[in-house]
Amino acid sequence: MSLARYFQDDKARFDFRIWDGMGSYLEPDWQDENLRVEFYDSENTLRFTATVQSTPRLSSALDEEGKFVYVDGILLEEFSLGLCSAKIYCLVNGAEVFPYPTVVEAFQVVSGTGIEPVYSLVSKVRTELPSNIPAELTDFIIEQYIYDASRRIDFFLYGYYSVPFPGIEQSPATPALIERICRKLALADSLVFLGMVNQAELNSSLEEQALAELERLRKGEIRLSGYHPPSSVYLGKIYQEDSCCGEVLD
CATH class of the missing domain: 2.60.40 (Immunoglobulin-like)
Known part of the structure; x- marks a missing residue:
């Protein structure tokens, strides 16, 4: 360990x-x-x-x-x-x-x-957003959602894993599962920001999926290779x- x-x-x-x-x-x-x-x-x-x-x-x-x-x-x-x-x-x-x-x-x-790392990229979140999104959703706002999602992951897994994980631009980089969870959480926040009523169900599903994966990590039902x-x-x-x-x- x-x-x-x-x-x-x-x-x-x-x-x-x-x-x-x-x-x-x-x-x-x-x-x-x-x-x-x-x-x-x-x-x-x-x-x-x-x-x-x-x-x-x-x-x-x-x-x-x-x-x-x-x-x-x-x-x-x-x-x-x-x-x-x-x-x-x-x-x-x-x-x-x-x-x-x-x-x-x-x-x-x-x-x-102790600068805290982030676990996904703006470009990765944008690729999953609906087309023709309003300009109000700037890169800066998405960066903040990614940061918030990264800290949420750290808080959830604190005491179960050595957090923070490596940042997305470090070597080795953020584990793929952690990046995917971070991206889902940031995407869910972005949809809320956009006020896209027709995306409410998608937003709820994204957050539920991310939290379910975090819970499985915390319970040890799934384990990241190389992290204990x-x-x-x-x-x-x-x-x-x-x-x-x-x-x-x-």
């Missing part, structure tokens, strides 16, 4: 799970005063400590697989470029989760700017020894 990659002017996110060994995920003891996740950059320098009171803070959420803990919005200006690690200190039912702390790879900080969910989600195993009250994380 690939790690999430962030530019230094981005804000990073990190997630982890604790498995109970029986098919469910557990939450840590939130009242534990020592509950924390320490983030170290590639030079092994402590740059941020996430707690229940930090900004950003540790929180929990629920997805199709179960509970997980996350921190979202870590400022990266002071992080050195390269691989960053996380040290997780947590208890479950009063017992330390071993190894204590658990050390995992968190994310990568890479060079460059960020491996920052920690999948550990907790088991109980008969002779000890401690819980162990493999």
Whole structure:
């Protein structure tokens, strides 16, 4: 699984799970005063400590697989470029989760700017628009719809894939499926802008098709070759020894 990659002017996110060994995920003891996740950059320098009171803070959420803990919005200006690690200190039912702390790879900080890529081209959207469209639908407006569609895709797949994907003019370019979804969403917005009443049914169909494809990607029913969910989600195993009250994380 690939790690999430962030530019230094981005804000990073990190997630982890604790498995109970029986098919469910557990939450840590939130009242534990020592509950924390320490983030170290590639030079092994402590740059941020996430707690229940930090900004950003540790929180929990629920997805199709179960509970997980996350921190979202870590400022990266002071992080050195390269691989960053996380040290997780947590208890479950009063017992330390071993190894204590658990050390995992968190994310990568890479060079460059955080300019967000777009996943389709104006020319591709225009080829699917009806003929003789009004001049009011300028390239600038279509570019904005493409940008909005690209960010909508990122938001929908955040936490399931390493987003953003490569831009349409990068090498390698945007995956074909993502480009097609982006184009459909931008086309649907363009039809709304044109106020083409006779295109209302087509607009609804385009958006529904795009969202259905995104949902299948998020559920894993279809998978993009070469792209995987960020491996920052920690999948550990907790088991109980008969002779000890401690819980162990493999």
